[in-house]
Amino acid sequence: MKEELLTLEKEALDKIQETEDLKALQEVQVAYTGRKGSITEVLRGMGKLSKEERPVIGELANKVRGTIQAAIDEKKAVLEEAALEEQLQKETIDVTLPGRPTQVGGSHVLTSIIEEIEDLFIGLGYEVREGPEVETDYFNFEALNLPKGHPARDMQDTFYLTDDLLLRTHTSPVQARTMRALDGKEPVRMICPGKVYRRDNDDATHSHQFTQIEGLYVDKDVRMSDLKGTLDLFAKQLFGQNRHTRFRPSFFPFTEPSVEMDISCKVCEGHGCSVCKHSGWIEILGAGMVHPKVLEMAGYDSAVYSGFAFGMGPDRIAMLKYGIEDIRQFYTNDQRFLEQFHEA
Ligand code: 2NL
Secondary structure, three states, X not given: OHHHHHHHHHHHHHHHHXXXXXXXXXXXXXXXXXXXXXXXXXXXXXXXXOOOHHHHHHHHHHHHHHHHHHHHHHHHHHHHHHHHHHHHHHOOOOOOOOOOOOOOOOOOHHHHHHXXXXXXXXXXXXXXXXXXXXXXXXXXXXXXXXXXXXXXXXXXXXOEOOOXXXXXXXXXXXXXXXXXXXXXXXXXXXXXXXXXXXXXXXXXXXXXXEEEEEEEEXXXXXXXXXXXXXXHHHHHHHHOOOOOEEEEEEEEOOEXXXXXXXXXXXXXXXXXXOOOOOOOEEEEEEEEEEOHHHXXXXXXXXXXXXXXXXXXXXXXXXXXXXXXXXXXXXXXXXHHHHHOOOOO
């Protein structure tokens, strides 16, 4: 029996020596020192031994079990240490690796143009106002001196939703609403940017939805010279101090007199090129003195109050500024187009 124990001891120690992972070590433990292990098995057979032999074998068995257990514990510590080391190696983070770049968005080019124009007029004491894109026939047309039967109200040009509701064809109704809300009692200095709609077939120069920014200045004693001074200042700030402006007579139902403002061509300095169609001038906006009927309909006494108004298209301005040839590019959201206008 003594031989048997010593053999088991050697066998167990060899196996412990050979194990390479914790699972195998656990199996060795079960096989030798566990409840049904070989050592326990030997001890169970001690009943057959003589009285003298029993304590000797018992002691040896305990010693063997202790030795095996100690070897297992020691090996276990070594394996656990190795497992931890391996995990740490695997999870090492290389802090010197470059980071992943994040995609940064930016303003749409039309938003940037609109904000630039807004900032400029805010500096002159104007307020920015927005209003509904679904408008009533009254505020989109009637209040702007476009009575029923006027050609601009043609079904062919306007998206009507009902007899009375439509998609606004310009941002002027925002101004008509603002004047009406003040009931003819206070001066107005405002600009209103936004989306507008026309029933057009889309092509390089037409879009059924585009943007407009309009301005309005109503007070006592507002004159044509105020209009000219304000818009000349605006043109120089937006396009460069060495641009010249000129005003040509024009017609709009809501202003009288009406004008169109040109700026001298930046490309050819007024000598004539393809951008300005060889005229040396580029049309930038339409404007005029607010029609007395428009003032009266909004509640202002046109004998006391006067005003000027102007309107322009950010689409057109962006196209001129950046040489964009197709208006549809603003609305088809091709990243390669849009990203060109983001700050580096
Ligand atoms: C253009 C011309 C213009 C206005 C818009 C306006 C608004 C009110 C009263 C009078 Cl409430 N006028 N707006 C006046 C003149 C011209 O726009 O070519 N826009 C792209």
